[in-house]
Amino acid sequence: MAPEKLPRIAVVNSDRCKPKKCRQECKRGCPVVMAGKHCVEVTQSSSIAFISEELCIGCGICVKKCPFDAIEIINLPKDLDKDTTHRYGPNTFKLHRLPVPRPGHVLGLVGKNGIGKSTALKVLAGMLKPNLGRFNVQNHLSPPDWQEILTYFRGSELQSYFTRMLEENLKAIIKPQYVDNLPKSLCGSVGKLLEESDEKGTREEICRELELDTVLDHEIKNLSGGELQRFAIARTAIKNADIYMFDEPSCYLDVKQRLKAAKVIRSLLRPNSYVIVVEHDLSVLDYLSDYICCLYGKEGVYGVVTLPLSVREGINVFLAGFIPTENLRFRDESLTFKLAETPGGNQEEIQTYSRYKYPAMSKTLGNFKLDVLEGEFTDSQIIVMLGENGTGKSTFIRMLAGLLHPDTVEASTVEIPEFNVSYKPQKIATKFESTVRDLLHQKIRGSYVHPQFISDVIKPLMIEQLMDLKVVNLSGGELQRVALCLCLGKPADIYLIDEPSAFLDSEQRIIASKVIKRFIFHAKKTAFVVEHDFIMATYLADRVIVFDGKASVGCTAKSPESLLTGMNHFLAHLDITFRRDPTNYRPRINKLDSAKDREQKKVDVSERARSNGRYYPDLVDFSVIQDEKNLGGLTVAGIKRHHPESIHVSAKFDVSWHSSRWISESRGSVTVLGLAFTTFAQFHEQISLQH
Numbered sequence: 001m002a003p004e005k006l007p008r009i010a011v012v013n014s015d016r017c018k019p020k021k022c023r024q025e026c027k028r029g030c031p032v033v034m035a036g037k038h039c040v041e042v043t044q045s046s047s048i049a050f051i052s053e054e055l056c057i058g059c060g061i062c063v064k065k066c067p068f069d070a071i072e073i074i075n076l077p078k079d080l081d082k083d084t085t086h087r088y089g090p091n092t093f094k095l096h097r098l099p100v101p102r103p104g105h106v107l108g109l110v111g112k113n114g115i116g117k118s119t120a121l122k123v124l125a126g127m128l129k130p131n132l133g134r135f136n137v138q139n140h141l142s143p144p145d146w147q148e149i150l151t152y153f154r155g156s157e158l159q160s161y162f163t164r165m166l167e168e169n170l171k172a173i174i175k176p177q178y179v180d181n182l183p184k185s186l187c188g189s190v191g192k193l194l195e196e197s198d199e200k201g202t203r204e205e206i207c208r209e210l211e212l213d214t215v216l217d218h219e220i221k222n223l224s225g226g227e228l229q230r231f232a233i234a235r236t237a238i239k240n241a242d243i244y245m246f247d248e249p250s251c252y253l254d255v256k257q258r259l260k261a262a263k264v265i266r267s268l269l270r271p272n273s274y275v276i277v278v279e280h281d282l283s284v285l286d287y288l289s290d291y292i293c294c295l296y297g298k299e300g301v302y303g304v305v306t307l308p309l310s311v312r313e314g315i316n317v318f319l320a321g322f323i324p325t326e327n328l329r330f331r332d333e334s335l336t337f338k339l340a341e342t343p344g345g346n347q348e349e350i351q352t353y354s355r356y357k358y359p360a361m362s363k364t365l366g367n368f369k370l371d372v373l374e375g376e377f378t379d380s381q382i383i384v385m386l387g388e389n390g391t392g393k394s395t396f397i398r399m400l401a402g403l404l405h406p407d408t409v410e411a412s413t414v415e416i417p418e419f420n421v422s423y424k425p426q427k428i429a430t431k432f433e434s435t436v437r438d439l440l441h442q443k444i445r446g447s448y449v450h451p452q453f454i455s456d457v458i459k460p461l462m463i464e465q466l467m468d469l470k471v472v473n474l475s476g477g478e479l480q481r482v483a484l485c486l487c488l489g490k491p492a493d494i495y496l497i498d499e500p501s502a503f504l505d506s507e508q509r510i511i512a513s514k515v516i517k518r519f520i521f522h523a524k525k526t527a528f529v530v531e532h533d534f535i536m537a538t539y540l541a542d543r544v545i546v547f548d549g550k551a552s553v554g555c556t557a558k559s560p561e562s563l564l565t566g567m568n569h570f571l572a573h574l575d576i577t578f579r580r581d582p583t584n585y586r587p588r589i590n591k592l593d594s595a596k597d598r599e600q601k602k603v604d605v606s607e608r609a610r611s612n613g614r615y616y617p618d619l620v621d622f623s624v625i626q627d628e629k630n631l632g633g634l635t636v637a638g639i640k641r642h643h644p645e646s647i648h649v650s651a652k653f654d655v656s657w658h659s660s661r662w663i664s665e666s667r668g669s670v671t672v673l674g675l676a677f678t679t680f681a682q683f684h685e686q687i688s689l690q691h
């Protein structure tokens with residue numbers, strides 16, 4: 001009996017395939033063509049090659065022979081062949097399954113760019129009719145009608161969803177992914193455009209919640225990225241619809257604005273309405289969603305949607321790269337966020353690091369004044385700047401870079417140090433007309449051919465795939481990766497990186513974080529990073545600078561402080577609390593007034609009382625305790641945390657960390673600051689090392 005043939009996808013990239021500029025190597029090298037069958041069809045006059053998936057044997061010769069890397073041949077699990085939801089045409093992207101919306105709940109979608117999230121949104125919005133992999137092309141079956149589509153989804157929640165869409169004529173609204181393009185299609189003031197879109201009479205309430213009151217008179221063409229994003233969310237939220245879809249609603253927004261946007265999105269829920277959100281900031285997705293569908297596959301080739309999962313399980317499945325229910329691994333390595341991942345040298349090496357200081361200074365720009373407190377930093381250190389939009393983070397970066405001169409410098413022995421600086425701006429201009437290869441050769445000729453730089457930066461960021469593409473044709477995420485490569489490739493003492501996560505998907509953000517961390521450690525340089533993605537910020541930061549004050553009026557940049565101290569100052573200002581997931585230590589936002597939120601804020605109140613009114617004391621008492629009823633536990637600021645395994649030591653000591661917002665639990669051990677300890681000795685030893 002012949003072995004069962006696996007379903008196979010052959011995808012030819014229409015942008016890369018150039019039959020007029022090659023010798024049709026794919027056809028010449030194909031063994032099936034040599035046997036007399038028409039597996040690969042292409043001529044000198046063809047616009048693109050065609051590969052028959054039925055005849056293809058999956059040898060991969062055409063993939064290796066193609067001079068433009070235009071061909072992908074993928075073998076799929078046989079179970080997926082019957083789950084095809086949509087395909088645009090022969091040798092094009094293929095989507096398997098669909099996310100399952102539920103009325104009265106927020107569905108979150110997480111996955112890489114180019115994996116089918118936007119296609120799924122279009123199908124669920126009724127803008128694209130699912131063809132179940134059949135299209136009007138020679139030798140293919142005709143597309144199905146709606147009756148056949150409903151029969152295909154029979155017995156699932158999608159059947160009732162599409163039935164409602166057809167019978168009740170459900171109205172769907174999508175907030176677009178690229179808000180930068182809104183000024184090209186809309187003109188007029190913000191207030192006028194919102195008034196025209198207001199179908200529910202909630203314009204004033206939504207504008208107040210999203211802090212749009214101050215820009216109602218502004219022309220839309222003059223809005224910043226964050227203002228455009230809030231305008232797009234408001235314009236979607238004030239319309240009457242049955243299905244609300246938000247594609248990346250947190251882009252350009254700071255942490256405070258992201259949580260306010262999440263509150264507005266959740267306010268749209270009604271018993272019979274659907275809300276679907278595509279989001280790459282996993283903290284916001286966790287906070288916003290009621291359940292999750294993950295998407296995996298090969299970008300631009302195929303995408304597969306998982307069955308609905310709980311929020312915690314869904315995000316952990318995505319980070320682990322393994323789906324237990326399907327026994328399927330879709331990524332070679334899992335992604336974790338332990339604080340201990342910062343590469344550490346020995347004590348002698350750390351003592352040889354150079355220390356740099358900058359003085360207290362101030363700068364006034366129009367009606368805005370920034371005061372900078374004196375601070376210091378060392379080599380191999382990443383300093384993350386935390387603050388709302390408009391608090392002067394980019395201004396501070398430009399002052400360090402020498403692009404802006406301070407108005408006043410406080411008299412002290414410390415002078416403004418002069419550094420060679422490499423700067424990646426927040427907004428990236430695309431004026432270069434040639435290819436990425438030419439750009440790298442022109443700007444960082446020495447670095448981009450260096451073996452260490454290739455292994456540390458170019459390969460992880462997948463720059464090699466972009467080398468022959470024109471810079472002006474790159475997408476936002478591709479442009480961000482190239483800009484990061486250019487920034488790190490320039491020899492410098494300090495690397496100033498403004499919002500490296502913009503336009504990157506969840507997976508690329510973690511890869512970019514690892515690239516920055518590894519490069520800074522190996523190069524023994526310093527990086528200052530502005531980042532609003534909380535997971536990326538906590539992963540990167542060795543120290544943090546908190547920006548306090550009123551946005552666009554006057555702010556103060558504090559001195560660099562430890563990650564936990566700075567994070568707690570910042571979180572207290574936002575009135576939110578975080579916890580770490582015991583599985584992979586990712587930060588999770590506590591829902592407002594949840595049990596965890598109240599408990600951690602109670603700790604803060606207890607600390608404030610003990611410190612004579614100061615919100616955060618310098619010392620927090622930890623006690624490891626034993627009693628008859630519970631085998632072991634940890635007491636923090638008077639609140640007992642129990643654990644199933646006994647800790648056979650009883651002691652009390654002080655730690656100069658404000659940890660109340662970061663304590664979490666795991667079975668069989670105590671987890672503090674993202675590190676697991678099974679004995680008191682390990683715990684005490686690690687704390688001693690840190691101090």
